[in-house]
Amino acid sequence: EVQLVESGGGLVQPGGSLRLSCAASGFTFSSYWMSWVRQAPGKGLEWVANIKQDGSEKYYVDSVKGRFTISRDNAKNSLYLQMNSLRAEDTAVYYCARGASSPPSGYYYYYMDVWGKGTTVTVSS
Amino acid sequence: SYELTQPPSVSVSPGQTARITCSGDALPKQYAYWYQQKPGQAPVLVIYKDSERPSGIPERFSGSSSGTTVTLTISGVQAEDEADYYCQSADSSGLGFGTGTKVTVL
Numbered sequence: 041e042v043q044l045v046e047s048g049g050g051l052v053q054p055g056g057s058l059r060l061s062c063a064a065s066g067f068t069f070s071s072y073w074m075s076w077v078r079q080a081p082g083k084g085l086e087w088v089a090n091i092k093q094d095g096s097e098k099y100y101v102d103s104v105k106g107r108f109t110i111s112r113d114n115a116k117n118s119l120y121l122q123m124n125s126l127r128a129e130d131t132a133v134y135y136c137a138r139g140a141s142s143p144p145s146g147y148y149y150y151y152m153d154v155w156g157k158g159t160t161v162t163v164s165s
Numbered sequence: 166s167y168e169l170t171q172p173p174s175v176s177v178s179p180g181q182t183a184r185i186t187c188s189g190d191a192l193p194k195q196y197a198y199w200y201q202q203k204p205g206q207a208p209v210l211v212i213y214k215d216s217e218r219p220s221g222i223p224e225r226f227s228g229s230s231s232g233t234t235v236t237l238t239i240s241g242v243q244a245e246d247e248a249d250y251y252c253q254s255a256d257s258s259g260l261g262f263g264t265g266t267k268v269t270v271l
Contacts, residue, residue: 077208084265085200085208085251099259135207149214150255151198155207 042066042154044136049159056126056163062119062136062156070094070114073139075152076121078132078161086132089121090139090150104130126163133158167191167261169252176269183239185266187252190233197235198253199228201246208251212237244270 048060060076076088089110090099098110109122119136137152169189177183187197197215200208210219212228215235225240239246247270252263 084249085202085253085262087253087260087262090259101259140213147196148255148257149196150260151196151210151213151253152200152208153210153213153219155209157207 042138044138044154044156046134046136046156046159049134049161051162051164052126053165054127054163057122057124058126058161060121060123060134060136060159060161062121064117064119064136064138067138067154069112069117073141073150074110074112074119075137075139076110076119077135077137077152077155078130079135079158080129080132083132088134091119123161126161128163131161131163133160167254167259169254169261169263171250171252171263171266173264174267174269176271177239177242178271179244180241183242183246183268185237185239185250185252185268186234187236187263188234189254189263191254191256192230192233192235195254195256197228197230198255199226199237200251200253201248202251203248211250239268242268242270246270 043065045063075090091110107125111120135158136156138154140153142149199212201211202208211226215230216228227238250266
């Protein structure tokens with residue numbers, strides 16, 4: 041069974057740090073782009089970051105650039121999100137998702153076909 | 166950045182057809198994707214590349230595209246289709262989601 045399981049969420053003070061993890065199973069992790077998507081309480085979905093199969097390309101939403109770092113360990117089938125300088129507005133459920141992306145040539149596409157259940161991050165004093 | 170606009174809510178009676186629109190200037194140049202999210206659950210992909218349906222998604226879900234607007238159509242709506250629906254688009258530098266539409270089955 042294809043599965044993504046997030047962990048590492050919790051309560052952190054403003055300015056603090058947290059590292060989220062996502063354990064993948066049931067598919068060849070190293071063959072897929074991966075993403076983090078978040079959802080603030082009562083709000084819509086917001087894309088956070090993407091990482092290429094080998095980690096050589098990473099993309100972020102403007103609001104987290106310079107504060108968050110996406111990474112992966114293909115040997116451990118794991119995805120990570122290091123979050124520094126956390127703000128109240130980073131409070132959200134954070135989802136790990138598998139990306140389906142186009143090959144280097146051809147019409148571009150990117151969507152997320154498998155999602156984890158999410159882990160909750162609360163930034164508050 | 167991505168600006169994808171959806172109506173906040175759509176109400177439909179069981180067995181009727183629900184249509185959810187998503188508008189954005191970049192949509193003529195990019196594929197659109199649709200996700201269903203029920204309360205307390207993770208999103209589920211229901212349409213990809215404008216009109217393709219993943220395996221396991223009922224045939225009553227369909228997608229279409231015309232200019233700057235894409236549409237998710239749910240034919241013969243069932244009570245279990247009550248959920249939030251989000252469109253999504255992407256280019257090589259990132260991606261964005263629509264504002265979300267709550268579908269209520271009366």
